[in-house]
Amino acid sequence: MKKTIYTIVFAVGALFLSTAQQTPAPAQKEAISIDGATAHLGNGNVLENALIMFEEGKLTFVGSAMTKIARRGTVIKGKGKHVYPGIIAPCKALGLTEVNAVRASNDQDEIGEIIPHVRSLIAYNAESQVVESMRPNGVLLGQITPQGGRISGTSSIVHFDAWNWEDAALKVDDGIHLRWPNSFRRGRWWMGEPRGFQPNKDYVKQLDEIKSFLAGATAYGKSSNILLNPAFKAMQGIFDGSQKLYIYADGEKEIIDAVTTAKNNGAKEVVLVGGYNAHKITDFLKENNIPVLVQFTHNLPALDDEDYDLPYKLPKLLADAGILVAIQNGSTSNFQTRNLPFYAGQVVGQGLDKEVALQMITGNSAKILGIDGDYGTLEVGKSATLFISKGDALDMRGNQLTHAFIDGRTLSLETHQTELWKRYMGKYEGK
Numbered sequence: 001m002k003k004t005i006y007t008i009v010f011a012v013g014a015l016f017l018s019t020a021q022q023t024p025a026p027a028q029k030e031a032i033s034i035d036g037a038t039a040h041l042g043n044g045n046v047l048e049n050a051l052i053m054f055e056e057g058k059l060t061f062v063g064s065a066m067t068k069i070a071r072r073g074t075v076i077k078g079k080g081k082h083v084y085p086g087i088i089a090p091c092k093a094l095g096l097t098e099v100n101a102v103r104a105s106n107d108q109d110e111i112g113e114i115i116p117h118v119r120s121l122i123a124y125n126a127e128s129q130v131v132e133s134m135r136p137n138g139v140l141l142g143q144i145t146p147q148g149g150r151i152s153g154t155s156s157i158v159h160f161d162a163w164n165w166e167d168a169a170l171k172v173d174d175g176i177h178l179r180w181p182n183s184f185r186r187g188r189w190w191m192g193e194p195r196g197f198q199p200n201k202d203y204v205k206q207l208d209e210i211k212s213f214l215a216g217a218t219a220y221g222k223s224s225n226i227l228l229n230p231a232f233k234a235m236q237g238i239f240d241g242s243q244k245l246y247i248y249a250d251g252e253k254e255i256i257d258a259v260t261t262a263k264n265n266g267a268k269e270v271v272l273v274g275g276y277n278a279h280k281i282t283d284f285l286k287e288n289n290i291p292v293l294v295q296f297t298h299n300l301p302a303l304d305d306e307d308y309d310l311p312y313k314l315p316k317l318l319a320d321a322g323i324l325v326a327i328q329n330g331s332t333s334n335f336q337t338r339n340l341p342f343y344a345g346q347v348v349g350q351g352l353d354k355e356v357a358l359q360m361i362t363g364n365s366a367k368i369l370g371i372d373g374d375y376g377t378l379e380v381g382k383s384a385t386l387f388i389s390k391g392d393a394l395d396m397r398g399n400q401l402t403h404a405f406i407d408g409r410t411l412s413l414e415t416h417q418t419e420l421w422k423r424y425m426g427k428y429e430g431k
Helices: 002-018 203-222 230-234 236-240 252-264 282-287 310-320 335-348 354-359 363-369 416-429
Strands: 032-040 046-055 058-064 074-077 082-085 087-092 139-144 151-159 169-179 184-186 197-199 244-249 270-274 292-294 325-327 386-389 401-406
Touching: 087 335, 087 363, 139 169, 139 335, 139 401, 169 236, 203 230, 203 236, 203 252, 230 236, 244 252, 252 270, 252 282, 292 310, 310 325, 310 335, 325 335, 325 363, 335 354, 354 363
Parallel strands: 032 074, 032 082, 087 139, 169 244, 244 270, 270 292, 292 325
Antiparallel strands: 032 046, 046 058, 082 386, 139 151, 151 169, 184 197, 386 401
């Protein structure tokens, strides 16, 4: 029996060791100039025939290629290509789960319902193959977020090319994640309950538990003579404005209850995640200055009597109402996060301007996450985190990266998947 156990452990260990990530790129040593490409700035603007230069990880010039200015360092011919800011993936457990069926590689959820003091960053695996697979589609940054429970824990923002979590961290412990209860739930038919939606009899009780915890955390922050409470201590950032409170809610009642409760208990900055019915209460959201991280657009309507294309057009409905909107991948699959640019492309198909759709995965995401001072748009002085595509990055036919950079460092676009693709393409093309 022992020999068998040792063999299994060794085999699993060998699997992970044999598929380690590409070596992270070294710091930028030489200036780089991208000459003649179409630059999509991530703020709604486009520069045709653009010149972009960066040095020591920072953008030093963003303007017309017709400008009489000397190109510095390595020159990349960009004619016919497109340049974009690095795409940002909010609210995902990337790097926390490798193989769902292997418990030892699944660290996205901890025991307990209210655990804001659990920090996702220290569990982040920078060598994850899932993380590595984001880069070929231009997804270069992410908010690493714990899952499960009522208050899941504390997220951090990282870039996707690092040796370890210390190297990857861009913004440490940026927010707390609260998953609001539903006022209605599906009937548990296997327990004899009727099928379909019915009132959640425990909703008021669950709401009171949240209010009680927030009140306790508020009181804890105002007292100096009290024993250490890790959960209450972890909440103090949402009261002083150093952290954001991300609330996951979809129904109108749930959204109003969640925002009202958070605001009444002193939360400075609240972000709505999901917001499936947010388009029905846009005046309330604007009044309370609530941005929305909308779930992925490749989805079906939740109810039979809803528009068949509601998930497709929801980001546009909110943007047209004046709400600050970004798109996140609400799917339980971390792999689907690589499709973020195509979710934005879906909204273009609903009539939204293409550059506004791009903002929803770049500039708007950075603003909502609080990293817009350095990331999200192509502007002089900001980080040179960007990529070059042969075509339209929001179209899966055009999203073909030739180069990608994080803080000016030239990334490898090889992944476990591309290596397998080349291996077997070589096999069959050789016949």
